[in-house]
Amino acid sequence: AQSVTQLGSHVSVSEGALVLLRCNYSSSVPPYLFWYVQYPNQGLQLLLKYTTGATLVKGINGFEAEFKKSETSFHLTKPSAHMSDAAEYFCAVTPEYGNKLVFGAGTILRVKS
């Protein structure tokens, strides 16, 4: 069975500062990993995903994440936060050929001016 842990239910950064949102997963088989973003009262939008191949994955809006198998992690980063990045972020995992996503509890990102 898969599970996802997102460290920190709330993260606060200053505008222009580095954004780091942490995600650790457990999986008995090679995982596919996803980061989604949710703005208030809206659905989820895919930021990026890791399936196979390059372990550093680039996504939309300047975000990227690195799959580290030895650490079972898939942390999300952005070099410089923008006010528009304020939202809730979800990490999710599914096994290869799996059709069900398992989500973490989410991290709310606050960006201070």
Place this chain on the structure above:
Amino acid sequence: DGGITQSPKYLFRKEGQNVTLSCEQNLNHDAMYWYRQDPGQGLRLIYYSQIVNDFQKGDIAEGYSVSREKKESFPLTVTSAQKNPTAFYLCASSIAIQGSYEQYFGPGTRLTVT
């Protein structure tokens, strides 16, 4: 424009009433999903369907029912048996891309039961 529509955006019901949430997609996706979202708990899977006329229970199916008579539609009924129905409900659909079932989400329906 291809996408997933959910209606209505906000829904209010009295306790003891059944209510049906609509989900329609024009992405030609085979699989569809219903999630419930509560603050601090992430998304929890209610039901999913991989093909027309077939669906499976997710992690929290009690008090909910679904149907999948058409590929494009996957309505969710919240019954009076659901003890705590007030929540944000999200519908999603997916197609296999390189073996990964990447999911696309609708805008959600916020249900309030009093």
